[in-house]
Amino acid sequence: MSIKNFFIFLQFLGEFLGDDTEIVVSNAETMKISFIQNAFDTSKKVGSSLPEIEKHIIDKKLFKEKEYIINFRSFSLNKERLRSASYFVKNHSGKLTNIITINYKVDKLIEFRHTLNQLINGIDDQNNEENQFQESLDHSFIDLMEETIQNTISQFEVPPERLSSSEKMKLVQLLDQKGVFLLKGSVSKLAETLYTSETSIYRYIKDAHKINEF
Numbered sequence: 001m002s003i004k005n006f007f008i009f010l011q012f013l014g015e016f017l018g019d020d021t022e023i024v025v026s027n028a029e030t031m032k033i034s035f036i037q038n039a040f041d042t043s044k045k046v047g048s049s050l051p052e053i054e055k056h057i058i059d060k061k062l063f064k065e066k067e068y069i070i071n072f073r074s075f076s077l078n079k080e081r082l083r084s085a086s087y088f089v090k091n092h093s094g095k096l097t098n099i100i101t102i103n104y105k106v107d108k109l110i111e112f113r114h115t116l117n118q119l120i121n122g123i124d125d126q127n128n129e130e131n132q133f134q135e136s137l138d139h140s141f142i143d144l145m146e147e148t149i150q151n152t153i154s155q156f157e158v159p160p161e162r163l164s165s166s167e168k169m170k171l172v173q174l175l176d177q178k179g180v181f182l183l184k185g186s187v188s189k190l191a192e193t194l195y196t197s198e199t200s201i202y203r204y205i206k207d208a209h210k211i212n213e214f
Contacts, residue, residue: 061179063088
């Protein structure tokens, strides 16, 4: 399918899903938006800089271990609550070329659920819901970070607590190449998994960087 026909398909999809659904194609090579349908705010248009979420995905190399991320929560510029998903388009060599993100406004559905909760249980969890949206995106990245650590450890043939020093160094090198240590909490999580100290992990990272310089 040509890029023109692909964009026509996304336009068709956006029109079918309606104005509450925004579809954005972010070009990872030009770092610009190359397509947008049903834009939620005027600052998003073809040629604009990438949205913050897509920048975060590229900076943290979150596409290395996943083909897509679904059901993360965020806010639009107008503070509308969104349920989002991003699909990573890669070429034959695995290089990221584009990110297709679908954002769906869920405020109306949340309000309807609040009404049902009040009618059924007498409970209003609106404040709780907003906190969940603010934290959900970070949680999605934490889940991905933990999964990346576990997948990388599985390449070794012994439990993590039995890895030798050289194996731990190799593990840290692999995780560093995948951008894991750019994510908050990654060092403490790996230290916990390997039953070692954070100081030891930082030492491995420092040594790994020295090795990569040669």
